[in-house]
Structures are given as C-alpha cells and as structure tokens.
Amino acid sequence: MKRRVVITGMGIWSCLGTSLEAVRDALYQGRSGIIFSPERKKAGFRSALCADVPKADLKPYLDRNTRQLMPEEAQYAYMATRQALSQARLDQDYIDCHEVGLIYGNDSVAEATMTALDRFRQTGSTAACGGGAIFKSMNSTVTMNLACLFHLRGINLTASAACASGSQSIGLAWMLIRNGLQDCIVCGGAQEANMYSVAAFDGLMAFSTREDAPQRASRPFDRDRDGLVPGGGAATLVVESYEHAVRRGAPILAEIIGWGFSGNGDHISTPNISGPARSLELCFLNSGVSPHDIGYVNAHATSTRAGDGREAEAIHQVFGSYLVPVTSTKGQTGHEMWMAGASEAIYSILMMQNDFIAGSLNFDHPDEHTACVNVIPETTDTHFDMFLSNSFGFGGTNSTLIIGKVKK
Template sequence: MYRVAITGVGIVSCLGNDLQTVGKALREGQSGIVADPQRLELGFRSSLTGRIANFDPSILSRKQRKSMPEFAVWSYATARDALAMAGLSAAAIDNDQTGLIYGCDSSCLAAIEQVDTLREKGETKAIGSGQIFRSMTSSITMNLNTLLQTKGACWSLSSACSSGGHAIGQSADLIRLGRQERMICGGAQEVNWQSMCSFDGLGAFSMRLEEPAAACRPFDADRDGLVPSGGAATVVLERYDLAEQRGAKIYGELLGYGFSSDGSQLSVPSDDGLYRAMKSALEQSGLSAGEIDYLCAHATSTPAGDAAEAANIRKLFGAQTPLVSSLKSMTGHELWMSGASQVVYSTIMAEQGFIAPNINYRQPSEATAGLNIIRETIPSGPKKVLCNSAGFGGTNSSLVLAFS
C-alpha cells in the first residue's frame, strides 16, 4: 500500500476565494452567512445563506464557460490554485496516472434554465448546446477533464452531503492501491435559491433572520436549523514517494478513510453509523482514538443531526473527546462540498498554525454535552485530524489526516 500525500489545496467559499483570506476568517471566527431578501419575497421561510463574493469568472473564456455551471467554474479555479500550490505543471498531469473525482449531487439551476427557455421560446433548439453539459451531475469532472487534459480516472461521486468526503477518500484509495499516482479531487455546491426551495419547505433552515452571523449554532442548546451555503474545494493527492522524489512540499498526509451507511432512515441519522465510519478510518490510519487531537465535525446546527453526531463521537472516544469544532458555524452547510472543504480548512489551519472555533456555541443541550467544543481560537495547528461528513440516506464518510 502506498502512502498518500496532500500537496495542494484550493477553495472558493463564503469565507473567501484564496487560502490567506479564508485562513484569516477562520482564525478570527468570521461568518460568511448573510440574509438574502429575495428569498423572502419568493416565499421562503428563511432568507439565510452563504454568499460567494468577489469571484472573477473571467479566468475562463465565455466559450469555455458555455458548458459550465457556476460551481464548475469555481471548481476549476480551486483546481488551478491547488495545482499551482503543488507545483504541478500542465505537462505533469497530462497522462493516464492523473485522475479526477469530485463530489456533487445536483446541478439544479441549469436544469431549470433549459426548461424555462423551452417554455418561453416554444422550441427545444433555442435551449443551446451548452445546457446539456451544465445540467449533468458530472458537469465538474467532464469539464475539468477537458480543461486540464488529465487522462486517468474521471468521474463524479453522488452521496448527498458526504459526496466531497467520499470523493477524497476514494481518490486516496486509488493512490494507495497503485491505480493512480496523483488525484485532483474535491467537491462543489451551487449557491442559489432555486436549489434550496425544498430544503426550506422542510423547515430545515434556521429562522434567526435578524442575526445571520449568529444563526448557525452547531451543538448549541439553542440551535434551530442549518444555513445553506456552498462553493468549491479541491485537494491534490499524490503518491507520497513520488511527491518526495520531485521535491514537492508535502502539507499533510491522508492516513485513513472510513465509510458506512446507517441502513435505517432517509433523513434521521443513526447513533452508530458515523461511529462505524470513524472507527474504520482510524483502523486504516493505524492510529488510536486517543491520538486524534482535533475533530472537524459535520454538525450542521440541526437538533437531530448534531445530537446523533455527538452520540457517535462519545461512542468512539468516551468521556475524553479531542478538541471539536464545526466550521459550519462560520460557513453554513456547504452540502455536497462540505466533506472536501473540511480537508482544505484543516490543511489551512495546520499550515497557518491555529485551530478555528465553533462560533455561536454558548451551552450544550443534554444530547450534545460531553464534547470538548472549541469556543476560542487555539493558537497552534492540528496534528492528527478526523473529519466527518454525513448525508441523507445515512451515508457517512470519515477521513484521518496527519500534519507535521
């Protein structure tokens, strides 16, 4: 089995579009959540959302963007940044040993746009040739494959809010087994009201409309729902020995990947599914639970979800849990990309020397008590990290990362 190195990361999120800006926001506990009044005008219960600001799509030409939804353009930007950080040239990835896997579970807006065009124009030929590629769930990987000219693995992975975590874990497995030498992997989520109607209809969102920055409260007794968000996150993984041979800076190592499914309900997580994924990831990593010093939690600020994750964490770690924070307290729930962005955020914190807090945490509920929640920024970086992500249908992903 080959070791797996992290040699580059890239991010577009509501906290910023580069590593320094995002790192500063994480360190200072700044929220990227805003209120969107248009949502209330349309009939939403909640106007809260993450917002991507100051992103320049002209990094690609209009012709190139024709087949790309907005989140695929964000994904290209993060892949470009991650590859630059890794020191990998276009020639270095133009081969069948370089692959792509991204987590994505919908391309809602593009599908709506083509239907609207048909209804408005009354003929299908008015829709345009780019829409078929924009509306496919595999839009990210098919477009990035064309732009980056990689010739190895190329597929998208769909598993709700664990999609990004599974994409990185599966990419690591391909390297570990010798099937690929390097992988460009991650996840993305569109940020628009069209993709959030049904979530809002379920009453899943926080109703703290007057205080957006305080709305997302993972593990807190007063949590009242998640805040939707999104963006794109990319991680470059390489065979550790080959990264060393070419003199690359190695930012971290992916030691373990665990997965599980609850096998029970569609929307209510179980009290052992995530535990089994975490246990599996630790077993592959060769670490004991006591060696994990930071747990980057999935917790989205929903009453049932946070309670279930807390129970799973206590089942694995017992009374002495590692430091825990859910960065969704600042970013909101980045849905399909969230498992991938956790790896990027953890790498940023390790490189910049801090651990970000779980903002808006005042006191635990009975169900979330006993976790070592970080209330203030820790002025030293994490060394051994466990990242959790979980999705509808009871699909769970856990990743173990190591930083020097």
C-alpha cells in the same frame, strides 16, 4: 505494500475567502460568511439566510464558448483547481505528459437544469434549451469540465453522495493511490450557491429562521440551534503517492492517514448514532491509529436538532473518556453541502499548519445530547499533528477522514 498518500496542493472558493491566506485569517478571527438575502425573501423563502459566496470571473482565463458549458459550481471548481494545481507545482506541461486523475463531489445542478427546462416549456421547442444545456445540467458537469480544461487523463469520476460527496472524493482518491492504481488525483467538492438549489430544503423547514441576526444563525451543537444555513463554493485538493510527490519535488502539506465509511441503512433524512459511529470505527481500523492520536475533530454538525446530537453521541461512543477538542466550522460557513467534506479538510489543514483551532461559532450552551463532547467555543492557539473530519449525508451516507502532518 500499501503506499502512503499525501496532499500537495489546495484551492478554495468559499464565503470565508477565495485564497488560502484569506480563509486562514477568517477562521482564526471567527468571521462569519452568513448574510440575509432580500432576493430570497422576495422569492418566497421561509428563511432568507445564506452564505455570501463571491461570483467567479472566468473571463481572464477562458473564452466565452467554454464558459457557456460551465454552471455555477463548475466555475467555482475551476477557480479552486487553478489554485490547487499551482500550489502543487503541477503545470500543464507535466499534466500533458503524465496520467493525472479526477474525482470530484457534486450532487445537484439545479439552476442550469431549471433554466434549460423553463426555456423548453416556454417555447414548446427543445431547441430552446441551448447547445450547452446537457453539459451544464448533468451531475458530472464538474468533472467533465475540469477534465477537459486541464487535460486530466486518469480516472474521471463524480462522487454523488449528498453531503458526504466532497469527503468521499478524497477517500476514493486515497484508496486508488494507496493501492497503486493511480499516482496523482485531483479531488474535491463543489456546491452551487444560487437559491434554486436549496428551495426544497427551505420547504422542508430545514433552515434557521434567525433572520434578525444572520451571523448568529448557524449554531452547531448549541442548545438553541434551529436549523442549518445553506452555503456553497468549491474546494480542491491534489492527492498523490508520497513517492510520486518526492520524485516531483512537490510541497507536501499533509498525509491522508485513513478513510472510513458506512451507510445508516435506516431513515432517508433522520440520522442515527450507529451509522456515523461505524464510519469512525472503520476509519481508525484502516488508519492504524487510536483515538488518543487525534488532536482535533472537525465535526459534520450542521446546526440541526437531530443531526448534531446524534453525531455528538457517536463521537463520544468512539472516543470514550478522551475529551478530544471538537468544533464545526459550519458556524462560520453554513452548510457547504456537496463541497463540505473537501472544504472542511482544507480548513482543518490550515488550522494544523498554523497551530490553532477555530472556535465553534455561536456555541453558547450544550443540550442533553451535545454535552458529551468537548466543543471549543472560541479560537484556541494550540498544536496538533492529526485530525479527524466527519461528513454525513441524506440517505445515511457517512464518510470519515483522518489527516495528519507528514512524518519522514
């Protein structure tokens, strides 16, 4: 018998806010977190647009030696995880006496790696890298730090799957718990927000250049979209079996109904339609629900020409004549990359809890590829019990989650 899998805690560190309440309000109000960065323009960026992610202050919680081992994204993840554990009522005494796992999405540590290697090249000595450099520069730095800080002794795994990393972490947690291999897993995704992490993206001319109107720059599905805007931060969810949550007396926020995934097996950066469509189809197959059960789709749509159009066609292929409401919260946040799948799950749960769908910011006109889906341009007060969330990444890695309200 497969076990039911529920979400009992959430935490967020985002350009929309650093608490669930602040993020909920920003979503409802259609507030953008995108700014123009003079620092990036001076450094030589073609596009100086980015999300305005607050710096994390860990001094009240951790000593200096501990903080020295944590790059930017691990700091964001620590703050988000504190929130999630608190909401889930998982205190340290409980964690110390039980096996709690950790799966977190992360796919780069650019600034920490660059800093250590610059010191080495400048001095001609590897000793200049510093004692903590290796722990800050490994891709697994987030899980390594969180597992040690919170004494998590279950599975310890980094999901490194480009922009599907955060979603894959939730899906993997769902699979392990559903099959009885773990009772409780902390999962999520983190993305460093410094300019070095996205310099190569800017070199690919992947970013919007609408610098005169930063909050109008990220335009998922819109006819006049001209590229994405980079974001960052961290999002954490506590995921556990329904029985384990009930036994603990934990607050049950939502249930993970199903997970689907696929690989495009095609071009390394240009998406296709068949790969994303298979991810959706497998998610429906694994969940046992039908497209008509879905009240909202949180699309991956990053505001790129090819990506948005092909995702729209994949959604249309799977949903057919059913015009399910579709938005992309990236109109407000930009593309949060490795954290996006986790943060967008939280954004969608907040909407589901509060009976609204945040409008797809800056969607004014569809084009010939995006007109096939029902994109909601403005915040709409509406009730829904189940949503689908897409995350697609470079290399053709696709992940789809279906999450719903818990039925007793």
